Amino acid sequence: MSEIITTYPEVKKCNVSYILAVNDTLNVISGKWKLPIIATMLKERQRFSEIQKQIPKISPRMLSKELRELELNGVVVRTVHNTTPVLIEYGLSGSGKKIMDVLDKMVEWGLNHRELILHQNAEKAGLMSH
Amino acid sequence: MSEIITTYPEVKKCNVSYILAVNDTLNVISGKWKLPIIATMLKERQRFSEIQKQIPKISPRMLSKELRELELNGVVVRTVHNTTPVLIEYGLSGSGKKIMDVLDKMVEWGLNHRELILHQNAEKAGLMSH
């Protein structure tokens, strides 16, 4: 048995607060609409109807629900302007803007992974033709 | 209107392959069991029953399903040993091991975000007592 099990050197310490932290992050970015919604607010704050125009397929129910969740999680800030008619704007909090760092890493991994798989498939095809 | 909309400077280029890359990454880490399963394989390859022992609450159906998906996505490698009884081992591929880089970023963001929110709540509590 022992000869067929390889140990990898790059093992990291992993405690409970790390697991909670990863879960917090996943909560902010997983689901069908959270990332598209966050994306609309990267440049500037947006109103409800403007987000709807930029994400035409989202229903108002989902947009309302996701914005409420993101606000509860401290990622989105909702601002009510005392004008007539009342204007409501949604923007990213400090953390919300920093989520781009995580997304950048995800892009990096994803692109790298795609390339690795393409190479593997090319190798397999090469072997099979010989 | 224009005075109440702030533009953030840190806008990134975003094209279709970036979105695909993020989605690929999310597919690998989202869901209830994928990360726990990957975690068991960080140190060394594992057999089906060993993963079950380390994640007692997972049903064999889910473990089987998730391992199959991870293998299809090129994150997990399944090795069959021609012994009696047959031994099957699951380990991480090169990409699979590198997913830790993404998780590290998620831990970083998550811990930071928790701290920011705690500070905010402390400030609010301070204001309210005055």
Next chain:
DNA sequence: TGAATTACTATACAATAGTATACTAGTATT
């Protein structure tokens, strides 16, 4: 007065994700 805009909510339903429980084929042990 009637239509349009803004920022949603309500209700019902469909689709996906996850659970619970039992079962299987092959081999080895008692």
Next chain:
DNA sequence: AATACTAGTATACTATTGTATAGTAATTCA
């Protein structure tokens, strides 16, 4: 011959997530 271990599969169910469609209150415009 009965039991147990390995690596799962099968079936039926519940829970969560997302969709479709209609409606609402307050205000403004023609």
